[in-house]
Amino acid sequence: MFCERHYTAPVKGDGQFFSLGLSVPCHTKGLFPGHGRGRAFFLETIPETEQYYLTNMIFSPLLKKGVLLLALCGVLGGGVLSAQEAGGAPITEEGLKALDSNVFANEYMLALKPNVTRDRIARIKDPFVRGLATRMAEKKFDRKARALTAEPYEPVKDLAERLRTSQYSKFENPTGIFFEEGEDVLLVMGDPKGEKLNLVIHNFGRDGGHSSYPLKEGVNIIRAKNKGLGYIEYFTPNYKKAPKVHLSILSGKVNGVFVGGVSKNSDWKKMLENSPTEVVDIVGSRVHLVYPVEELKQFCPDKGEELIALYDRIIGMEQQIMGLYKYRMLPKNRMFGRVIWNGFMHADGTGAAFHNGTMKEVGNPDRIPGSAWGIAHEFGHVNQVRPAMKWVSTGEVTNNIYSAYVNYMLNPSSMRLEHERINGGDGNMIGGRFNAYLNNGILKGENWLVQSGPDKRSGGDNRPMVHDHFVKLAPLWQLELYFKVAGKGNPDFYPDIFYKAIKMDTRGKKDGELQLAFMKNACDAARQDLTDFFRKTGMLKPIDQELDDYTCARMTITEADCKNLIAYARKYKKPESPVIYYISVNSAEAYKNRLPVRGVYNQGVTEQGNRRIVSHDVWKNAVVFETYKDREMVRITMVGTDSRDNSSTTVPYPEGSTRIEAVSWDGRRTLVYGKRPAK
Numbered sequence: 001m002f003c004e005r006h007y008t009a010p011v012k013g014d015g016q017f018f019s020l021g022l023s024v025p026c027h028t029k030g031l032f033p034g035h036g037r038g039r040a041f042f043l044e045t046i047p048e049t050e051q052y053y054l055t056n057m058i059f060s061p062l063l064k065k066g067v068l069l070l071a072l073c074g075v076l077g078g079g080v081l082s083a084q085e086a087g088g089a090p091i092t093e094e095g096l097k098a099l100d101s102n103v104f105a106n107e108y109m110l111a112l113k114p115n116v117t118r119d120r121i122a123r124i125k126d127p128f129v130r131g132l133a134t135r136m137a138e139k140k141f142d143r144k145a146r147a148l149t150a151e152p153y154e155p156v157k158d159l160a161e162r163l164r165t166s167q168y169s170k171f172e173n174p175t176g177i178f179f180e181e182g183e184d185v186l187l188v189m190g191d192p193k194g195e196k197l198n199l200v201i202h203n204f205g206r207d208g209g210h211s212s213y214p215l216k217e218g219v220n221i222i223r224a225k226n227k228g229l230g231y232i233e234y235f236t237p238n239y240k241k242a243p244k245v246h247l248s249i250l251s252g253k254v255n256g257v258f259v260g261g262v263s264k265n266s267d268w269k270k271m272l273e274n275s276p277t278e279v280v281d282i283v284g285s286r287v288h289l290v291y292p293v294e295e296l297k298q299f300c301p302d303k304g305e306e307l308i309a310l311y312d313r314i315i316g317m318e319q320q321i322m323g324l325y326k327y328r329m330l331p332k333n334r335m336f337g338r339v340i341w342n343g344f345m346h347a348d349g350t351g352a353a354f355h356n357g358t359m360k361e362v363g364n365p366d367r368i369p370g371s372a373w374g375i376a377h378e379f380g381h382v383n384q385v386r387p388a389m390k391w392v393s394t395g396e397v398t399n400n401i402y403s404a405y406v407n408y409m410l411n412p413s414s415m416r417l418e419h420e421r422i423n424g425g426d427g428n429m430i431g432g433r434f435n436a437y438l439n440n441g442i443l444k445g446e447n448w449l450v451q452s453g454p455d456k457r458s459g460g461d462n463r464p465m466v467h468d469h470f471v472k473l474a475p476l477w478q479l480e481l482y483f484k485v486a487g488k489g490n491p492d493f494y495p496d497i498f499y500k501a502i503k504m505d506t507r508g509k510k511d512g513e514l515q516l517a518f519m520k521n522a523c524d525a526a527r528q529d530l531t532d533f534f535r536k537t538g539m540l541k542p543i544d545q546e547l548d549d550y551t552c553a554r555m556t557i558t559e560a561d562c563k564n565l566i567a568y569a570r571k572y573k574k575p576e577s578p579v580i581y582y583i584s585v586n587s588a589e590a591y592k593n594r595l596p597v598r599g600v601y602n603q604g605v606t607e608q609g610n611r612r613i614v615s616h617d618v619w620k621n622a623v624v625f626e627t628y629k630d631r632e633m634v635r636i637t638m639v640g641t642d643s644r645d646n647s648s649t650t651v652p653y654p655e656g657s658t659r660i661e662a663v664s665w666d667g668r669r670t671l672v673y674g675k676r677p678a679k
């Protein structure tokens with residue numbers, strides 16, 4: 001993170017660069033003539049503690065070159081500074097020679113020397129420098145916001161290759177300083193020890209704009225080609241050893257950076273109130289957001305701490321599932337999310353993007369637990385491990401392994417898969433989506449990825465059918481429920497699979513092979529033979545079909561492939577439950593605690609046309625209800641279907657049905673209603 005101070009305990013005074021004091025040699029002698037003498041602080045505005053830190057943080061090599069560096073400055077003079085803090089005067093080479101004029105306490109120009117009087121300031125000829133010194137004397141200079149420490153980060157592309165994801169943030173090291181187009185930027189940088197740093201000015205506002213400027217040690221004067229916020233681009237393959245680089249930005253307006261775990265909600269309010277631009281930088285430990293000021297004022301006026309904490313938590317859950325914690329692969333780099341002004345939500349090479357109109361959901365910490373799906377989904381796209389966890393037709397599916405888990409952790413009583421009210425084939429009902437999976441996948445035996453569901457639709461001319469992404473997610477979510485939530489084996493089931501996926505040699509592997517590899521990895525991670533589950537859910541079935549995705553492709557799995565995997569998995573024991581394919585969030589408890597079905601035949605059942613309402617006051621611990629016509633099963637119904645609180649199940653009972661059976665977690669059937677056929 002940019003501002004080191006944000007990650008350390010609060011220090012006295014402003015304490016800029018303070019936390020680096022120990023690692024920075026204190027070469028103070030000879031930097032400024034007269035330094036260390038005459039500590040007669042006439043400027044009562046600067047506390048002694050600050051003076052101490054300021055005089056102890058100086059780099060000698062920089063200043064020795066100070067005058068020379070000034071002479072080498074390229075683009076000089078003529079620019080117009082923003083009026084608010086820069087004093088409205090252009091920055092000129094001449095003027096900056098005041099660096100050598102005994103006015104500033106150090107080469108970063110962040111404070112006045114103790115013996116500088118108001119008279120002395122008045123005599124400074126250059127308007128920019130005089131303005132700077134005056135504001136310091138008048139205590140109108142936000143030194144804390146302008147003293148910065150840039151930290152090295154792993155190059156974004158290297159990280160993406162290492163984790164086999166899309167790209168994390170390109171906007172690390174936010175300065176929190178806003179520049180106008182055409183403004184002169186004055187930036188003083190310490191010794192980068194051979195590393196290359198750039199100032200990036202990016203406008204996340206409606207007009208857009210992006211420019212980048214290489215930085216050099218010492219004074220940099222840069223003409224901003226566009227307006228926007230500043231970021232110090234410091235990505236290096238040497239990120240583990242490269243030095244932190246100090247710098248100061250003496251022009252531009254302070255927008256500020258809100259840092260999770262450090263900044264307070266009082267800072268948040270001030271930041272929103274005083275922002276000179278449309279967006280603010282919000283930085284957590286796992287994610288960096290650039291969100292719009294106006295909407296935050298409206299939907300998150302006083303909960304900045306809660307907002308970034310929730311985002312950090314969501315990203316943390318994704319990275320946990322990816323195995324990055326378990327396998328110690330967690331990067332220092334953050335993910336990146338920003339506001340967009342057109343569209344809705346998406347993910348791209350920059351990160352996750354959320355339209356300003358969605359901020360009432362994604363920018364409101366009170367509502368995020370109920371609407372975290374979209375957030376987890378878009379960041380989840382970035383975190384999709386490719387190609388091993390993103391084969392054809394799973395482009396909108398495997399990222400939802402994260403979303404479903406986040407949904408469960410933040411709002412388990414309102415699950416997208418299990419609790420949405422939608423027509424899954426028997427009319428609008430809570431749980432319709434899950435029942436579409438149970439009936440088309442498990443009962444009818446359609447192949448996974450092409451099972452029918454509410455969202456199934458034509459893909460358009462010459463394109464394959466688009467199938468229901470949520471129906472596709474169901475069996476992947478069931479595995480998470482079974483292993484992690486119900487605790488039926490390796491709780492690190494997905495972390496282990498993702499780790500294998502990250503490390504897998506996928507060169508030349510086709511989509512069918514990737515799906516087979518996933519199932520093999522799942523058996524290995526579980527150390528259980530999951531092939532019955534995979535066969536039943538339609539994953540381990542021969543298929544040779546063109547499938548829809550952003551890029552369509554042919555999915556081919558042969559009979560021989562299936563047999564090979566079944567033979568391979570035979571070395572593992574069968575899972576404790578033979579009906580993992582029936583687990584849902586409504587029944588996870590029954591699996592976890594091995595609860596037997598309880599109920600009294602023909603009681604607690606209300607007839608309602610072609611439906612039967614089964615009361616859970618009478619019927620307990622069923623995982624699904626099966627409806628039969630004699631020997632033929634005609635419906636599978638998730639427990640809790642069409643009930644807000646899982647107090648009953650609405651079971652479809654089509655014309656000619658003869659009975660309902662309750663199924664327990666271990667696959668046992670209990671007759672609920674109707675008659676079993678004679679044997």
Ligand SMILES: [Zn+2]
Nearest residue numbers: 377381395396
């Ligand atoms: Zn998506």
